[in-house]
Amino acid sequence: MVHVHNFADGALNPVLAYVMSCVGCFLGLRCATRSNASQGAAKARWLVLATVAIATTGIWVMHFIAMLGFAIPGQTIRYSVPVTLLSMLIAVVVVGAGLFITGFSRGGAGPLLAGGLVVGLGVASMHYLGMAAIRVPDTLSYDPVLVVASVVIAVIAGTAALWAALRLDSAWSAFGASLIMGVAVSGMHYTGMAALQVNANPGLAASAQGGVSAGAFLLPLLMGISSLAFILSIVISLAPTAAEMVEEAGLMARIGRPAPQGPRPDHRQHQNRNQHQNRNQHQNRNQHQNRGQRQDGGRPQREASPEQEAAPEPGSLFRPHHSRPPQE
Numbered sequence: 001m002v003h004v005h006n007f008a009d010g011a012l013n014p015v016l017a018y019v020m021s022c023v024g025c026f027l028g029l030r031c032a033t034r035s036n037a038s039q040g041a042a043k044a045r046w047l048v049l050a051t052v053a054i055a056t057t058g059i060w061v062m063h064f065i066a067m068l069g070f071a072i073p074g075q076t077i078r079y080s081v082p083v084t085l086l087s088m089l090i091a092v093v094v095v096g097a098g099l100f101i102t103g104f105s106r107g108g109a110g111p112l113l114a115g116g117l118v119v120g121l122g123v124a125s126m127h128y129l130g131m132a133a134i135r136v137p138d139t140l141s142y143d144p145v146l147v148v149a150s151v152v153i154a155v156i157a158g159t160a161a162l163w164a165a166l167r168l169d170s171a172w173s174a175f176g177a178s179l180i181m182g183v184a185v186s187g188m189h190y191t192g193m194a195a196l197q198v199n200a201n202p203g204l205a206a207s208a209q210g211g212v213s214a215g216a217f218l219l220p221l222l223m224g225i226s227s228l229a230f231i232l233s234i235v236i237s238l239a240p241t242a243a244e245m246v247e248e249a250g251l252m253a254r255i256g257r258p259a260p261q262g263p264r265p266d267h268r269q270h271q272n273r274n275q276h277q278n279r280n281q282h283q284n285r286n287q288h289q290n291r292g293q294r295q296d297g298g299r300p301q302r303e304a305s306p307e308q309e310a311a312p313e314p315g316s317l318f319r320p321h322h323s324r325p326p327q328e
Contacts, residue, residue: 001197001198001199002072002138002198002199002200003073004070004071004072004196004198005069005070005071005072005073006066006069006070006190006193006194007069008069008070008071009068009069012069013065013066013068013069014066014069014186014190016065017061017062017063017065017066017186017189018062018182018183018186019182020057020058020061020062020065020226020229021057021058021059021061021062021181021182021185021186022058022178022179022181022182023057023058023178023229023233024053024054024056024057024058024059024061024062024229025053025054025058025161025177025178025181025182025185026174026175026178027050027053027054027057027058027229027232027233027236028049028050028051028053028054028058028161028165029050029161029164029165029168029174029177029178030171030174030236031046031047031049031050031053031232031236032046032047032050032099032103032164032165032166033165033168033169033174034046034236034239034240035047035050035103036103036166036169043103043104044100047096047099047100047103048096049232049235049236050099050165051092051095051096051099052092052228052232053229053232054095054099054161055088055091055092055094055095055096056088056091056092056225056228056229057225057226057228057229058181058182058185059091059095059123059126059185060087060088060091060126060130060225061222061225061226061229062182062185062186062189063087063126063127063130063189064084064130064218064221064222065222066186066189066190066193067130067214067218068214068218068219070193072136072138072198075136075137075138076213077134077135077136077213077214078134078135078136078211078212078213078214079133079134079135079211079212079213079214079217079218080132080133080135080211081211081212081217083129083130083132083133084130084133084217084218086129087126087127087129087130087133088126090122090125090126090129091122091123091126093122094118094119094121094122094123094125094126095119095122095123095158097115097118097119097122098115098116098118098119098122098158098161098162099115099162099165101114101115101118102115102162102165102166103165103166107166112159112162112163112166113159115158115159115162116155116156116158116159116160116161116162116163117155117158117159118158119154119155119157119158119159119161119162120151120152120154120155120156120157120158120159121151121154121155122158123154123157123158123185123188124150124151124154124155124188124192127150127154127188127189127192128142128147128192131192131196133211134211135211136198137200137201138198138199138200138201139198139199139200139201140196140197140198141196141197141198141199142192142195142196142197143194143195143197144195145195146191146192146194146195147192147195149191149195150188150191150192150195153184153187153188153191154188156184157181157184157185157187157188160177160180160181160184161177161181164177164181
């Protein structure tokens with residue numbers, strides 16, 4: 001059996017891998033918290049962001065940063081590009097399935113356990129598929145007891161991650177949960193690495209030349225995903241918190257609520273009121289006219305004839321001269 005090193009660079013790889021796992025889990029939990037305060041398409045978008053953060057940065061990046069410290073003396077470890085990318089895709093799919101199962105469920109232990117089982121088995125599959133991407137002139141085998149232990153740890157870690165995504169609201173609680181999840185993911189990885197057994201097989205020397213080195217492939221990929229995590233952290237910091245989203249939704253619900261309607265006006269009452277006002281005005285007008293007639297002595301005024309209207313006033317210069325009629 002060939003002796004291997006899981007800490008070829010000392011504590012650098014495990015510490016950096018743990019930190020990246022905590023960062024990815026923390027970002028994912030903050031996205032999941034916002035999904036709990038959303039509905040419909042907005043909820044699905046936050047769950048997708050949580051999936052990307054946990055699956056890529058929290059799990060996959062952690063795995064391959066730790067693998068950069070894996071070394072076999074006298075050999076150059078190479079990796080199959082398609083298998084490596086497939087392992088990342090599996091991580092995204094299974095974590096997303098678990099988050100959507102629990103995120104759109106009505107609660108309860110059933111969806112949580114089902115989602116945790118899916119995530120745990122998927123993370124374990126990602127780990128061993130990533131190990132299958134290794135190209136060395138040796139035969140890789142595993143201790144079954146430690147493999148089962150790593151799968152159990154993965155299921156526990158997946159269930160804990162989903163529980164935290166559903167229950168934790170504050171940033172400090174998410175930070176504490178991410179520290180625990182980082183321990184679980186790292187523990188699962190190094191348990192699986194402890195199960196690895198490498199045996200020399202010179203007949204596989206030709207197949208070992210089919211992959212690419214870690215420096216040429218993994219480092220640029222890890223840097224790209226880390227940059228994506230940085231962008232995601234900016235998006236989360238600029239987005240409203242879950243409490244602010246709940247408050248805004250309540251405010252919009254109050255604004256959009258129709259105003260209470262009072263009793264409809266009675267048109268008959270309105271018509272009767274108008275008639276009563278018109279009657280009062282008519283009576284007041286008649287009383288005013290009668291008062292003016294009493295002041296004139298009660299005599300009705302005669303209308304002037306056309307001749308009287310045309311007669312000139314006395315003393316007018318334009319009065320015509322009429323002779324008196326002859327007396328008989």
